[in-house]
Amino acid sequence: MSSQTAKDLPQILSITPVKPDGSLVLKKVVRQHLGLKGAGAVGLKVDGEVLLTTAADTEDGGLEVSRRGKVTLSDRAWNALGGVGGGRVALLQRPDGVAVKRVGLSVVEAPAASFVDVETPTTVVRRVAINPLPDAAVPALADQAAGLRLDKSLRGYLRGRETFHAWCARRSLGATDPADATLREALIDERMTAQRDDGAWGGDTGSAIQTSRMLRELADLGVPGDLPEVKRAVSWLLDRSSSEYNPGQWFGSDELVAEQAGVMEKRKSMTRGTKPRFRQIKVGEQRRVVGGDDLIIKPCGPRIMWPNGIVLEALLRMGYEDAPRVQEALGYMLTQDWCECGYQNGTFGRGKRPAYCGDRLDAFEQMCIDQYRYAGLRSAEDLLARDMAQATVRFLRGSETDGEQATKLYELAIDRHIQGCEFMTTRSLASVRDAELRRFAEAHLWRFAGIQLADGLFPAERYGSGFGQIGILEAFARYPHHPITPVVILKSLPWLVAAQREDGSWSRAKGPLRREEPDADATTRAVVKVLKAVDAHLTDGFWA
Numbered sequence: 335m336s337s338q339t340a341k342d343l344p345q346i347l348s349i350t351p352v353k354p355d356g357s358l359v360l361k362k363v364v365r366q367h368l369g370l371k372g373a374g375a376v377g378l379k380v381d382g383e384v385l386l387t388t389a390a391d392t393e394d395g396g397l398e399v400s401r402r403g404k405v406t407l408s409d410r411a412w413n414a415l416g417g418v419g420g421g422r423v424a425l426l427q428r429p430d431g432v433a434v435k436r437v438g439l440s441v442v443e444a445p446a447a448s449f450v451d452v453e454t455p456t457t458v459v460r461r462v463a464i465n466p467l468p469d470a471a472v473p474a475l476a477d478q479a480a481g482l483r484l485d486k487s488l489r490g491y492l493r494g495r496e497t498f499h500a501w502c503a504r505r506s507l508g509a510t511d512p513a514d515a516t517l518r519e520a521l522i523d524e525r526m527t528a529q530r531d532d533g534a535w536g537g538d539t540g541s542a543i544q545t546s547r548m549l550r551e552l553a554d555l556g557v558p559g560d561l562p563e564v565k566r567a568v569s570w571l572l573d574r575s576s577s578e579y580n581p582g583q584w585f586g587s588d589e590l591v592a593e594q595a596g597v598m599e600k601r602k603s604m605t606r607g608t609k610p611r612f613r614q615i616k617v618g619e620q621r622r623v624v625g626g627d628d629l630i631i632k633p634c635g636p637r638i639m640w641p642n643g644i645v646l647e648a649l650l651r652m653g654y655e656d657a658p659r660v661q662e663a664l665g666y667m668l669t670q671d672w673c674e675c676g677y678q679n680g681t682f683g684r685g686k687r688p689a690y691c692g693d694r695l696d697a698f699e700q701m702c703i704d705q706y707r708y709a710g711l712r713s714a715e716d717l718l719a720r721d722m723a724q725a726t727v728r729f730l731r732g733s734e735t736d737g738e739q740a741t742k743l744y745e746l747a748i749d750r751h752i753q754g755c756e757f758m759t760t761r762s763l764a765s766v767r768d769a770e771l772r773r774f775a776e777a778h779l780w781r782f783a784g785i786q787l788a789d790g791l792f793p794a795e796r797y798g799s800g801f802g803q804i805g806i807l808e809a810f811a812r813y814p815h816h817p818i819t820p821v822v823i824l825k826s827l828p829w830l831v832a833a834q835r836e837d838g839s840w841s842r843a844k845g846p847l848r849r850e851e852p853d854a855d856a857t858t859r860a861v862v863k864v865l866k867a868v869d870a871h872l873t874d875g876f877w878a
Contacts, residue, residue, distance in 0.1 A: 343731045343744060344427045346451070346458070349437055349721045352423045356412035360403040364425050364432055373401045376431070383455040384411045387431035407434070415456055422718060424458045439714050445474070446788035447709035449717060449746035451731060460746075462714045464707040465784060468817040475824035476871045482831050484838075484878035491838030491858065499628070499855035502554050503862045507877075522555050526563055533566030542574055542584055543626040543641055546648035559652035568652060571645060572659050579680025582663030584645040586619050586637050598682055613637065613678035617847065624847045628856035629805035631845035635674030639755035640800070643762035650765040665689070668771050672759040690774045699777040706784035706818065709748050720746075750785040750793050754800040757782060757809065764812035776816055782806075783818045790826035802842040803829070808860040811867040823868045830861060838878070 347367055352358040360368070368376055369388055376399055377392035379385040384407070386397070399405045407415075415423070415436050422437040436457045444463035452459045465471070489509050492500050498521050504510050511517075525548050529535055536544030545567055557564060575588040579598060585591050597612040619636040626644040633640040642663065649660050669687040670676060690698055704712050711717060720729035732747035756778055763775040786792055792806050801809070807826055810819045833840055840861045841854040865872070 343734055344433075345731055346424045346426050346721045347432060348425045349422055349718050350425070352407075352420055354418075354420050356407035356409075356417070357404060358407075358423060360399060360405055360425070362403075365399070365403055367427065367432060370399055370403075374399050376405070378408060378411060379431075380408075380411050380414050384414055384434040385428060385431050386425075386434060387428075389430060424721075426458075437718060439717065441714050443470075445471075447707070447748070447784065449709075449729070449748060451744040451746060453742045453744060455740060460714075460717050462708070462717060464714075465709065467707075468821050471821045472824065472871070475821065475827075479824055479827045479871065480873055482827055483873060483876045484831060484834055486834050486836060486838040487878045488834075488838045488858070488862070489878070495855060497853070497855045498551060498554075499853060499859040503855070503859040506859070506862050506866055518555055522552065522557060525552055525555075529563060529567065533563075533568075533570035535567075542571060543586070543622055543644050545571060546645045547626050549648040549652055553648070553651040559654065564652060568649065568654055568657075571649065572654075572657060576659070577680060579682050580638060580677060581666045581681070582659050582661070583638060583642045583666065583677075584663070586622055586641040590619075590637055594678075594680075598679065601679070601682070611678060613674055621847050624845065628853055629802075629808060629842075629860060630800055631802055631805065631842070632847060633758070633800045634754035635677075635758070637674065638677050639672060639674040640758050643758045647762040647765070650763070655767055664766070664768060664771055667759070668774060672756040673753060674755045677755075689770070691770045695770060695773060695777075699773065699780075702777040702780040706780040709784045710750060710781070750787075752782055752785050752792070752806075757806075758800055761809040761812060764809075776813060779810065779813060779816055779818050782810075783822050786822055786825060788825075790829045802845075804840060804842055804857055804860050804864070807864045811860075811864045814867040820868050820871060823864055824871060826864075827868075830864070 347364050348361045350358050350361060360370075365371075368386065370376070375396045377387040377389045377396050378394040379387055379389075379392045380394050386405075394410065395408065397405050397408065409417075411434070415434065424435050424437045426433040426435065435453070435455075438457065438459045440452075440459050440461045442461070442463055443466050445466065446463070447465045448463045450461045450463075452461050466474075489507065492504050492507070492509065494511060496517055501514060501517055501521065504514065525535075529548070530541075534541045534545045535548045549564065549567055549571075552564065553559075559565075559568070571584070574584055575591040576582060577585065577591045577594055579594065585594070594612045597610050601609045613635075615634070615636065620633050623633040623636045623640045623644070624630050626641075630640075646660065646663065649655070649657065654660055655664075666681075668689045668691075688694060701712055708714065708716065711720075717729070729746045729749070731744040733745045735743045735745075760775045760778045760782070763771065766772050766775065792803055803826070807823060807830075810816075810822045813819055830840075835841065835854075839854045839858045841857050865876075
């Protein structure tokens, strides 16, 4: 018998088609639960619900199961389930067998997505509440946010602080200090003085990430891209080692490009056995990426996708989108989605993929909108593939509530996963001008929004997005004109107001890869950017 999971609630082992004659195929996980190793027989019991049982003797007889798992329900059992047409049935865990029930779907729109199994003795209806589209969601969220305001003085916290992030936050608020012009020159000089003779910043290892950070900060300070010092840094970045397998992309270091080449040569020469993987997650490489942005907590793709995002953001911000290597990288990234798992072997063995444009881009965008509506799924029908027969897509029942008239309600635990590499890349491309690539990036925002909980928080996940709550919101704020951005931020507004500290600042929890508390000014600046993105929806007097 298979073990039960999720607090020992009865799980749906399998959802499978049933033919008009009542025949169906028991999938492997069901046969294992019944103790069948090949062809055999199961007992049948029809008493309220239809039960295929492991008991040898039952009052309703038995059924033969073929080696492939085919079984045909008796007329009495089939009639108890309705006995008309085909459709699908669910096979549910029972201590001594599996219950067979008709399956249906019910879809309604609600303030937040949720999935519930409504179970009677003979049926399971998956009741799907879907997230509302922005036209309906924004007015309702704005009404709920009416009257919210910051209790502590944000401007008071920022006043007089001589840090880079505080200067940027004051500028965004339109609340500059008299000394800010002088401070700007000092911040620029501080960065220019630390630049190496070859145009880079930082040590030899990982300096592409540090160099990109400095360029991004200089862009924030208003330094133009044609300044000689900037051009030297850009030239140094453009000359970094490039992988033949990942055209144009930047890796965490030049050494990693060489390491990937060695891995790929071994893979090409192997005809059997487990092939080596280039993708690895090493703490030292993660720390290198964390040093590139104060909001990053734990990067999941520290070898290719996260360093590549950091470098591209800097070059785009400085106006170098038309540089041949940048164009090569962007063109390659427009042919597939952005998980490092799919990039570790680059183009090897893939053939040439078409770019996301035209009908392909339309379909991808619609898929992402659907994933927002259905909290990560592509459709309500996709729910009927979520069972324990497919371990990669299983949906477990997380809680139970007694209903009326012999009905039970089982809430389904939603697998909410942002996918950090895709999130980081989308965040980094906020300045891209290319219309197709920008639309491709913006499409991802819909799916990320579908992960958000009803209280506005983004749940902790085992894979990790690489950012905390404020870091996630800041990425949406980079796309202030996208229709889903105000939905995400307004839903989080009560949390943002409550999270403000007594001194008027915000701070995220210390990341696992940081030895010291991150700069509160960086987090506070991010909150300013988030709130300014929905300024039109804030109540008069919101800003303290």
